[in-house]
Amino acid sequence: MSNLNIFGKAGPALATAAAVAAATLPSLASAGPTLDRITERGVIKVGVGTTPGFFAPDSDGKWQGFFIDYGRALSIAVFGTPDKVEFTSSSPQQRLPALQAGEFDVLLSGVTVTVTRAFKLGFHFGPTVFYDGQAILARKDLGVATAAELDGATIGVQSGTTGELNIADFFRKTGKSFTPVTIEDTSEFLAALESNRVDAITQDSSDLVGKLQQLKDPSAYVLLPERLSKEPLAPAIAAGDDRWLEIINWTVYATIQAEEWGITQTNVDEFLTSEDPAIQRFLGVDPSLAQDIGLDPKWAYNIIKTVGNYGEIYERNLAPLGWERGYNQLWTKGGLLYAPPFR
Numbered sequence: 079m080s081n082l083n084i085f086g087k088a089g090p091a092l093a094t095a096a097a098v099a100a101a102t103l104p105s106l107a108s109a110g111p112t113l114d115r116i117t118e119r120g121v122i123k124v125g126v127g128t129t130p131g132f133f134a135p136d137s138d139g140k141w142q143g144f145f146i147d148y149g150r151a152l153s154i155a156v157f158g159t160p161d162k163v164e165f166t167s168s169s170p171q172q173r174l175p176a177l178q179a180g181e182f183d184v185l186l187s188g189v190t191v192t193v194t195r196a197f198k199l200g201f202h203f204g205p206t207v208f209y210d211g212q213a214i215l216a217r218k219d220l221g222v223a224t225a226a227e228l229d230g231a232t233i234g235v236q237s238g239t240t241g242e243l244n245i246a247d248f249f250r251k252t253g254k255s256f257t258p259v260t261i262e263d264t265s266e267f268l269a270a271l272e273s274n275r276v277d278a279i280t281q282d283s284s285d286l287v288g289k290l291q292q293l294k295d296p297s298a299y300v301l302l303p304e305r306l307s308k309e310p311l312a313p314a315i316a317a318g319d320d321r322w323l324e325i326i327n328w329t330v331y332a333t334i335q336a337e338e339w340g341i342t343q344t345n346v347d348e349f350l351t352s353e354d355p356a357i358q359r360f361l362g363v364d365p366s367l368a369q370d371i372g373l374d375p376k377w378a379y380n381i382i383k384t385v386g387n388y389g390e391i392y393e394r395n396l397a398p399l400g401w402e403r404g405y406n407q408l409w410t411k412g413g414l415l416y417a418p419p420f421r
């Protein structure tokens with residue numbers, strides 16, 4: 079009788095190697111330098127931007143916003159409390175090198191996932207938390223209603239952003255001309271528009287909608303309807319720490335899954351008596367899932383109780399700016415948000 083199996087002739091040797099590897103595999107995604115640094119320091123360092131609704135200090139100097147809530151959620155996942163997180167704004171130009179240098183543990187600053195950033199620069203990304211696109215904010219007195227009509231305009235773009243290449247691509251496609259003015263500093267970027275140094279500025283639409291209200295006369299500008307690009311905005315980290323990446327992934331997914339189940343900040347306690355075994359595992363009533371992944375059984379419960387589900391985070395921070403859900407709606411409601419199974 080032949081002893082050939084699916085491994086062919088080399089089967090037994092390969093099978094033995096696989097068995098040894100399985101026996102020596104760590105049971106948890108291994109922590110790396112970032113998570114070690116975070117636990118040693120006792121605080122998560124987060125790089126952010128300065129756009130109302132997404133990240134901005136309130137009148138008491140306390141950071142508020144959509145991405146800020148995700149920073150607090152990460153603090154809950156790691157430390158069980160929302161306040162072991164430090165937010166620092168830095169320019170789009172400086173924040174990726176600062177992340178690489180270990181000055182930040184994660185960027186929650188509207189970073190777009192791109193293939194160059196993944197392969198060439200070596201960054202890793204959590205789930206997209208906001209599906210955005212690049213837009214143009216133009217002076218109304220130019221008299222244009224669409225970006226396609228812009229010809230010969232001077233356009234401000236922030237250095238280090240995906241906007242630099244997108245705007246050049248856009249004009250290459252329309253065959254019209256433009257003059258880019260590349261500016262690093264955010265205040266200077268906005269000042270360039272207000273002083274007529276540029277005719278328009280281009281950035282993620284999330285950024286422009288938020289910054290518009292900081293301009294002295296918002297009614298003097300028009301947000302042109304085109305979206306020049308796909309800008310999936312996601313948490314970004316340096317390579318080399320699988321467990322930190324998984325904590326980020328599943329923290330975001332927890333907020334999405336909670337919304338899908340209808341679990342909210344106000345009704346989460348009622349769900350503690352749910353008969354659904356998946357919800358029992360999710361909320362830590364049944365601690366087996368948390369034991370398997372090495373997190374506090376109440377980590378997801380605490381996140382929902384403290385910052386709410388995805389929809390609540392969105393509504394609280396972005397509805398006041400007039401944002402509708404659009405692509406940032408659950409997959410069950412025609413959007414793109416989808417959490418893999420918590421099992």
Ligand SMILES: N[C@@H](CCC(=O)N[C@@H](CS)C(=O)NCC(=O)O)C(=O)O
Pocket residue numbers: 126127128129132167168169170187188189190191236238239240241264282284285309311
């Ligand atoms: N998504 C683009 C742009 C990122 C970006 O510039 N984000 C805005 C916030 S959405 C920002 O940080 N602006 C500067 C600031 O707020 O100070 C990228 O990844 O390059």
